[in-house]
Amino acid sequence: MLNEFNLETPCFVVDTEDFKNNIRRFSSALSSFFPSNIISYSVKTNSLPFLINVANTVNCYSEVVSYDEYNLVKKLGVETNHIIYNGPLKDKATFVEAISNGAYVNIETKREINWLIENKDLINGHIGIRLNIDLGIISPEDSKIGEETSRFGFSYESGEFQDALNKLHDNNIKIDGLHVHRTSATRSLNVYSQICKYVSDIVNKLNLCISYLDIGGGYFGNYLGKPDYIDYVKEIYNSLNINDSIQLIVEPGNALVASSIKFYSKIIDKKLTNNTTLLTVDGSRIDIDPFFHKKNYSYNVFIKSHSSSKQIQKVVGCTCLENDVLMELTDEKKLEIGDVIEFTNVGAYTMTLTPNFIRLQPTVYAYSNCEYKVVRNKFSVDQWINNSVMHIENKPAILFSNAGRRGTLIKNFKKTLGNQVKLIATDNWCVAPALFMADEYYVTPKIKEKTYIQELLNICKKENVKAITTCIDPEIELLSKNRDLFIENGILPLCPDEKTAALCFDKYEMFKYLTKCNINTVLTYDTLDHFNEGYKNKEIDFPVFIKPRCGSGSVGIAKVNSYDELVERLGEGKFNYIIQEFMDCEDFDADVYIDTISNKAVSAFSKKKIETRIGGASKTISFKDEKLFTFIKEIVKHFNFNGPVDMDFFYKDGKYYLSEVNPRFGGAYLHAYGAGVDFPKLIFNNINGIENECEIGNYNSDVLMMMYDEVVITTKDKLKGDYND
Incomplete structure (x- = not known):
């Protein structure tokens, strides 16, 4: 199975249908005796989001015992009125939200009573209170040694239960139900019988009028020779002496999920010591028994050998850890390296308690309809680092000047580089969205101000900036002119030299230079007289394309269909136009990284435009063509680029033509990053003096990008300036 479906060990596998069937069978058992009932999955037992989603699809509520679990299930789409909120780790915000929106909230602590009184006018849910259950008194044979008394709930024997009810009553708050969950050593039918009799006695003594009883969890699941769901429900029904219309709530965890999950681990080493064969697996006892308290495990082996082992085999x-021993096999076939062991009934209190100890948390797959799919990726080193807060003195920084809307670009840098660098953003407007994605941001003057470069340099010195890149075209020439100044201060400017920058922003000069270098480009004229000469010589015909000679962002571009229209448009005087051949063919983009040490193109990602909006492509699909990659390498030889470059191409009659070069991150670089072309990594290498190896074309074809809208929400007091400026 593992080889057939390319499952990587160690791994957990969830049997989706088994989990659903367990929920349905328990629900059916409840309905046989209690017309009004709720089955609620105990999230703490296994908080895998996939399981919570599956439970939600079959009308199973979520039982949560902390504000984190509450927020988790809410984030996953569980409606508030399908939440049972228990435990001492509620916070006030989620408590108030829950009581206001139909949740079942069982009071566990005295502070919750105070919160309830403070917000009694908001109550629009079901309020219960937890009753302390002392198994040492009511069912000593079912209690664990040392855990006869319980630390949860309000005690009837001490009088605190009655005090709590009286305080609520004095504030005109009615209790709808009781919560009486109690962990036992035996999971026997008897413990539920004794709890029900105890609760019934208290309800009747205090003349309580409750509409629901939440009896909690603690049941066996699919275990041969153990009580089944229907056995528990029948015992509860026969032992209760409360009103016949009572709503019964159960909170099974182990009973639903244990049988639905298996753990697979492969043998990676084999040794012999003291007549015992030691078989080391890539899993751990921690994965299937985090408390190291089980004496045996249910398992199956998938082996190559059929011969018996003469020695004891210790897995x-x-x-x-010396005690990381899963089992000793005394009557089993001989196991070899590569054989796989399947551990069954390991769904409860395993994944949620598995630490990132020595080996990070493994992959989780779900099995359904003869297919396996990943539902939790293996925890990665990058995730671990990125989730850490490392206070590194004088940490190197990367600065994004005039960051504008390029928030996702900054997020991508964070994803790759994590806490290795500090990300700084600047803009001349305090409400530029990308500012709020950075670790620190500054509001600067506009680039035309005389003080701009000095203020930028001051920020770089203060924040230990080691590389700077701009997100707008007009600033590229400014950075290029001051390139030596930044380098003198230990800052790597990710921009071309001054000559290359000037060529990139004068489209006619670029045309002349490319023609001189024998690089295919689009036929271009700088004046109407020059065009007339070419038109007369039949070098060019209509339609033609006009664009500002030094423009950017698609401003002022137009297709022109006739000579009269051309004369009219040029006569408007809005821009200093160039006139180009209209390329009636496919156009492409390429994101290229030029190594700042070797000045060679070391990475390139090419994509076909599917949809273009003002300023660039919004939908693209990746492709690979060695002819284009060779063309890119040849282009780069004739310029002095440094870092990211966005190139536009046409493809006509079997040839590529260079249209434009923007020596900065292109807006659609997000596609390249999403496909695994990681410029932040290359920049970080260059900052540290490491020359990057060539990895051009190291991505998959037919990867699509579709841009969509995102927003930043903040408050006025967080702004470092006046948004009216």
Whole structure:
């Protein structure tokens, strides 16, 4: 199975249908005795988001015991009125939200009573209170040694339960139900019988009028020879002496999920010591028994050999703990390196308690309809680092000047570089969205101000900036003119030299230079007289394309269909236009990285435009063509680029033609990054004096990008300036 479906060990596998069937069978058992009932999945047992989603699809509520679990299930789309909120780790915000929007909220602490009184006018849910259950008194044979008394709920024997009810009553708050969950050593039918009798006695003594009883969890699941769901429900029904219309709530965890999950681990080493064969697996006892308290495990083996082992075979985990021993096999076939062991019934209190100890948390797959799909990726080193806060003195920084709307670009840098660098953003407007994605931001003057470069340099010195890149075209020439100044201060400007920058922003000079270098480009004229000469010589015909000679962002571009229209448009005097051959063919983009040490193109990502909006492509699909990659390498030889470059091409009659070069991150570089072309990594290498190896074309074809809108929400007090400026 593992080889057939390319499953990587160690891994958990969720049997989706088994999980659903367990929920349905328990729900059916409840309905047989209690017309009004709720089954609620105990999220703490296994908080895998996939399981919460599956439970939600079959009308199973979510039982949560902390504000984190509450926020988790809400984020996953569970409606508030399908949440049972228990435990002492509620916070006031989620508590108030829950009582206001139909949740079942069972009071566990005295502070919750105070919150309830403070917000009694908001109550629009079901309010219960947890009753302390002392198994040492009511069912000692079912209690765990040392855990006869419970630390949860309000005690009837001490009088705190009655005090809590009286305080609520004095504030005109009615209790709708009781919560009486109690963990036992035996999971027996008897413990539920004794709890029900105890609760019934208290309800009747205090003359309580409750509409629901939440009896909690603690049941066996699919275990042969153990009570089934229907056995528990029947015992509860026969033992209760409360009103016949009571709504019964159950909170199973183990009973639903344990049988639905298996763990697979492969043998990676084999040794012999003291007549015992030691078999090291890539999993650990921690994965299937985090508390190290089980004495045996249910398992199956998938082996190559059919011969018996003469020695005891001890299966040991991959950690450095001497007691990381899963089992000793005395009557089993001989296991070899590469054989796989399947551990069953491991869905409860395993994944949620598995630490990133020595080996990070493994992949989780879900099995359904004869297919396996990943539902939790293996935890990665990058995730671990990125989720850490490392206070590194004088940490190097990268600065994005005039960041504008390029927030996702900054997010991508964070994803790659994590806490290795600090990301700084600047803009002349305090409400530029990208500012709020950076680790620190500054509001600067406009680039035309005389003080601009000095203020930028001051920020770089203050923040230990090691590289700077701009997000707008007009600033590229300014940075290029001051390139030596930044380098003198230990800052790498990700921009071309002054000559190259000037060529990139004068389209006619670029045309002349490319023609001189024998690089295919679009036929271009700088004046109407020059065009008339070419038109007379039949070098060019209509339609033609006009654009500002030094423009950017698609401003002022137009297709012109006739000579009269051309004369009219040029006569408007809005721009200093160039006139180009209209390229009636496919156009493409390429994101190129030029190594700042070797000055060679070391990475390139090409994409076909599917949809273009003002300023650039909004939908693209990747492709690879060695002819284009060779063309890009040849182009780069004739310029002095540094860092990211966005190139536009046409493809006509079997040849590529260079249209434009923008020596900065292109707006659609996000596509390249999403396909695995990682310029932030290359920049970080160059900052550290490392020359990048060539990895041009190192991505997959037919990867699509579709841009969509995102927003930044903040408050006025967070702004570092006046948004009216």
